[in-house]
Amino acid sequence: MSDRSEIIDPHRHPVRYITQQLGETAKQARGMIWRIVHECGAEQALEWLREAQEIESHGGMMTEDGERRRTPGGVFFQLVRDKLGGSGALGDARAMERYRAIFGTPRWRERARPGSGDAAPPPPPPLPPAPIPWEGRAAHWRALEARSGGATALKLELTGKPGNVIEKERQTMLVLTHHGALPPMPRAVPVPPEPIDLAYIVTINAKHWRPAQERPPGSLLTFSGVGLYDPELEGMSVFAMGPVKVRNPDDRLAEGDLKPPAITVVGQVGTPLIRPDITLVRMIYAGPLPALPKGxxxxxxxxxxxxGLYITAKAWRKVAAALADDPADTFIGSGTPYYDAALGMVAVNITTATTRAVERAQRQSSAAAP
Structure with missing residues (x-):
């Protein structure tokens, strides 16, 4: 939690900045600030903060009953309610959708009795947004550059049929390439118009390579490790963290080819672009890699x-709920990676996602079960 003396960049960490400026420490209030930023955008939330601070500098705002002055956080939250139409005026459908996501059902709607004439007519359901076209993806990612989170780990699992293998005294190197289309994804996820080949340069120490030395012809091998994109090699450098696993032969895979790879990304989401159909998260990975096996x-x-992470709406829901409770929680998402050369980044179609706190709660629940 931030104290008032800590210097926080409002554009890189808007939730922490607004929380600090308002002096909010309660978990519920911090969760509402997170939802405001993620539903309405960082710039809009910061503008509302400036308006709330302006109101405070001119005497503040009283509570509805006029008995006391609102806290700075109370001014901010009331301002957001008013802006989204929650105090009684019928806002547009998208504004009311955001209001409900942040605060729940507006109090004025709860008080209105059906048939009394006081209730405003329900807004029409919002039209589903048009999917992000492949050609239009760049603009969305550019908008996220100043809102990036930080990745702390990239874990990969690869299964393929090795071709040329270079065995040295302390380590073995081989190249596996993923050809072909990506696994099916919801229509909201922009899909490359053509298959994108991506090479994985795997390095494994001599001890962990031994199980593969006497493998049957045509066997598949599975590697688990950490990695990063290496522009000099034009591929993913992968460092195996444990012994290779030998799988049954598969004639459908050519030598040197790889089944669809899986990557798990761990880190902080920053300020994502959240749409009803998809969420985009941009992270920066700057290492360091964990300690590697000997050799x-x-x-x-x-x-x-x-x-760049494309996260399906279904996968994002669990994450959004956890981050609303604790904005500092760690994101964990898994999916299929590819390299988007035009944007100079590894893109990942995330299909399963959770957070560190959710995983911890699940482990505790399992341990407590009879």
Missing amino acids: LERPDPVSVRPI
Whole structure:
């Protein structure tokens, strides 16, 4: 939690900044601030903060009963309610949708009795947004550059049929390439018009490579490790963190080819672009890589690399609920990566997502079960 003396960049950390400026410490209030930023955008939330501070500087705002002056946070929240039409005026459908996402059902609607003539007619349901076209994705990602979060780990799992293998005294290197289309995704996710090949340069130490040395011909191998995109190699550098697993042969896969890879991204989401159908999260990965097994050389320092996450609405719901409770919670998402050369970033179609707190609660629940 931030104290008033800490200097916080309002554009990189708008939730923390607004929380600090308002002096809010309660979990419920911090959750509402998070929802305001993520539903209405950081710039709009910061503008409302400035308006609330202006009201405070001119004597503040009284409560509805006129008995006391509102706190700075109370002024801010009431201002947001009024702006979104929650105090009685019928706002547009999208504004009311945001109001409900932030505050729940407006109090004035709860008080109105059906048939009394006091209730405003319900707004028409909002039209579903048009999917983001592949050609239009760049504008969305550029808008997120100043709102990036930070990735702390990139974990990969690869299963493929190795071709050329270079075995050295302390380590083994091989290249696996993913060809072909990406796994099916909801229509809201922009899809490359053509398959994108991506090479994975796998390095594994001699001890962890031993199970593969006497594998049957045509066997598939599975590697689990950490990695990052290496522009010099034009592929993903992957460092195996444990022994290779030998799988049954599969004639459908050619030598050197890879099944659809899986990546797990861990980190802070920053300020995402949230749409009803999809959420976009931009992260920056700057390392360092974890300690690698003996025999593997860790690249140091790791240059800054952007990562773009396309998160389905279904996967985002669980994350949004957890982050509303604790904006500092750690995001964990898994999906299929590819390299978007035009944007210079690794893109990941996230299909499953959670947070560190949700995982911890699930483990505790399982441990407590009889």
